[in-house]
Amino acid sequence: DAGVIQSPRHEVTEMGQEVTLRCKLISGHNSLFWYRQTMMRGLELLIYFNNNVPIDDSGMPEDRFSAKMPNASFSTLKIQPSEPRDSAVYFCASSFKGPGNTIYFGEGSWLTVV
Amino acid sequence: SQKIEQNSEALNIQEGKTATLTCNYTNYSPAYLQWYRQDPGRGPVFLLLIRENEKEKRKERLKVTFDTTLKQSLFHITASQPADSATYLCALGLSTGFQKLVFGTGTRLLVSP
Numbered sequence: 094d095a096g097v098i099q100s101p102r103h104e105v106t107e108m109g110q111e112v113t114l115r116c117k118l119i120s121g122h123n124s125l126f127w128y129r130q131t132m133m134r135g136l137e138l139l140i141y142f143n144n145n146v147p148i149d150d151s152g153m154p155e156d157r158f159s160a161k162m163p164n165a166s167f168s169t170l171k172i173q174p175s176e177p178r179d180s181a182v183y184f185c186a187s188s189f190k191g192p193g194n195t196i197y198f199g200e201g202s203w204l205t206v207v
Numbered sequence: 208s209q210k211i212e213q214n215s216e217a218l219n220i221q222e223g224k225t226a227t228l229t230c231n232y233t234n235y236s237p238a239y240l241q242w243y244r245q246d247p248g249r250g251p252v253f254l255l256l257i258r259e260n261e262k263e264k265r266k267e268r269l270k271v272t273f274d275t276t277l278k279q280s281l282f283h284i285t286a287s288q289p290a291d292s293a294t295y296l297c298a299l300g301l302s303t304g305f306q307k308l309v310f311g312t313g314t315r316l317l318v319s320p
Contacts (some may be wrong), residue, residue, distance in 0.1 A: 126308075136251070136296065149307065163261075175292035184250050196308065198250030 097117075097199035098183050105205045109172040114202045116185030118166050126196065127160055127170050128184040136184070142168065154179075175206045208233040211311040213297060219285055219317045228282040228314050230297035235309070236301035240273055240280050245294045245313065254295075255282075287318045 098117040106112055118125055125142040140150040145162045153160070157176070162168045172179055186198040210233040220226050224232040230240070239258045243251035257264040257273045257280070264271045270283040284291050 128310075136298075138309070141307070157310035186250070193315065195253045195256070198252070200248075200250050 097185055097187050099183075099199035099202050102200065103203045103205075105207065106175055108206055110178055110206075111171065111178075112175045112204060112206075114170040114183050114185075114204070116168045116170070118168070118185075118187040119197055120166065121163070122187035122189050122197075124166055124188045124190065125162060125168050126186040126188075127150070128186060128198075130182045130184060130201070139170070140193060144181075160197045172204075176206075177206045180205050182204055208232050209300060211235070211255070211297065211309060212296075213311040213314045215312065217315040217317055219319065222288060222318055222320050226284040226287045226291065226316055226318070227296075228295050228316065230280040230282070230311055234300060235278075235301065238302045239300040240271075240298065241298045241308070242269075242271055242280075242282050243296040244308075245274050245296060245299060249297055253320050256300075278308055284316075287316075289318045289320050292316055 096119055097119055100115045107147050123144050127139040129139055130136045139152045140160045141148050144164045158172055160170045182201040182203050184198050184201045188194045188196045188198045212231045239256055241256045242254045244254055245251040255264055255266055255271045257271045259275055268285045272281045280297055294313040294315045296310050298308045298310045301307045
């Protein structure tokens with residue numbers, strides 16, 4: 094299996110621009126997580142989907158952030174408008190059944206907002 | 208307040224020695240705890256899971272302990288190798304309606320030849 098696939102791997106954008114990060118789950122997995130990692134705050138859970146349904150989005154920073162799961166194997170995380178404080182590594186992860194089971198992370202999308 | 212504390216300073220040890228990493232938590236009641244390895248520029252990789260009713264778990268050269276009274280987990284790598292150099296993250300599994308995973312900030316391990 095190819096693992097969790099994220100794109101783009103690196104993105105540099107100007108403040109105010111829209112950013113879309115993409116994620117393809119491991120085939121057969123039904124849970125999807127978006128995490129953000131910074132030096133100061135470590136790994137933070139942004140949103141968790143189970144069977145395409147958002148279960149917990151309490152970690153989404155504000156209305157500028159939105160996440161969708163249009164089908165069982167694909168998800169997007171959108172930031173509009175982006176701000177410099179959004180600069181971080183965004184990880185997508187998937188599992189079968191949920192967090193109690195092994196979570197497989199993608200390689201991350203490194204976002205820099207200037 | 209709720210906290211997960213891992214030593215922010217890097218742990219330097221010599222090849223062949225046992226590395227011991229600590230994860231302390233405050234004001235959490237985890238149902239389980241996981242340890243992950245993260246290499247620079249890569250995503251975290253799952254290593255071990257230990258449940259609240261388990262005291263110890265082993266996998267090859269890895270050993271994890273979980274003390275819910277002390278609110279602490281210890282992660283041991285025996286016969287350490289330079290290839291074990293990485294950042295190690297602990298994560299608490301919380302049963303809050305759905306099972307939520309909360310991560311510590313990690314400890315960097317450097318194993319010298």
